[in-house]
Amino acid sequence: MGDFTIQISSKLINQLAEGKDQPKRRVKKTKPKVSQQSKADQAKTHQDAEKPTPMAELPMQSPYFFPVPQQTAASTELESIKSVLKESEKVLEKLEIQEKNLVHEVTERAKDLREKEFKIPEPKPMPCSSDHEALAKCYKENINDPLKCSGLVWSFQDCARRLRQLVNPEKN
Numbered sequence: 001m002g003d004f005t006i007q008i009s010s011k012l013i014n015q016l017a018e019g020k021d022q023p024k025r026r027v028k029k030t031k032p033k034v035s036q037q038s039k040a041d042q043a044k045t046h047q048d049a050e051k052p053t054p055m056a057e058l059p060m061q062s063p064y065f066f067p068v069p070q071q072t073a074a075s076t077e078l079e080s081i082k083s084v085l086k087e088s089e090k091v092l093e094k095l096e097i098q099e100k101n102l103v104h105e106v107t108e109r110a111k112d113l114r115e116k117e118f119k120i121p122e123p124k125p126m127p128c129s130s131d132h133e134a135l136a137k138c139y140k141e142n143i144n145d146p147l148k149c150s151g152l153v154w155s156f157q158d159c160a161r162r163l164r165q166l167v168n169p170e171k172n
Helices: 010-018 036-048 072-117 129-141 146-167
Strands: none
């Protein structure tokens, strides 16, 4: 004899696990053929129904029950399939929980990295800004006579010169 393989579909496994033993096809019920003679017998019984007849039939025997052979190999295989299915469902639940935890951890780390790497630096104060603001205010107040702001111009110029000396001390 040749080698044979059996493939079991997931639908069949689910059906066996749930205990559904419904047949896929409907069983046709055959109607007994009624002959001419039996029709005549039925007509007689209708006529005889008016007359009581004595019971001449044998008493009804109780049905015989034969022991059904146990299919232990199939039931043990089915139980092993059910246990493997339950174990795989437990493993799947554990993996889903682990996946949720990992996704949460990765998003938290991504947020931390984004905050550290892409942080906008705080702006440095503009050098000599106080002198510049005072000079601009003086020019606005003395539009007709800008020479009154000459002292502020000299202080702004000195501040700018000092700043250049700090940045490039070699060019002095």
